[in-house]
Amino acid sequence: MVQLVTTYIPLSIAGGTYLEEAVPGPGGIYAAFEGLGHRISRMLEEVQARMPRYEEAERLGAESGTPVLDVVHISYDQDETPMDLSITSCSAPTRTS
Incomplete structure (x- = not known):
């Protein structure tokens, strides 16, 4: 299954750190957040179905x-500061082989 993922991290968290790089290193962004003193306290996720744009479907x-499912994910740190917003999109066929 192919997924398209876009992640946004506030500059106040990522600025001047290795999180500005395309690949943050072992453990991904959550290990990086912990290393910078941001502990995840909660997450929210919402799933939406929609029709894809032409280039997206391609x-x-x-x-x-075929519709697309978007999973919108927001995680918050111990101070209730949003740490990241990720949007994951994947095709949602009614049947798989």
Whole structure:
């Protein structure tokens, strides 16, 4: 399954750190957050279905008329500061082989 993921991290957290690099290193962004003193206290996720844009359907390998699921994820640190917003998109066929 192909997924498209976009992650936004506030400059107040990532600025001047290795989080500005495309790949933050072993353990991913959450290990990096911990190393910078940001402990995850809670997360929110919302799932939405929609029809994809043409170029998105092409990148996902979705057949015409196949909807896309978006998972919108926000994590907060111990001070209730949003640490990241991630949007993961994948095709959602009604049947898989």
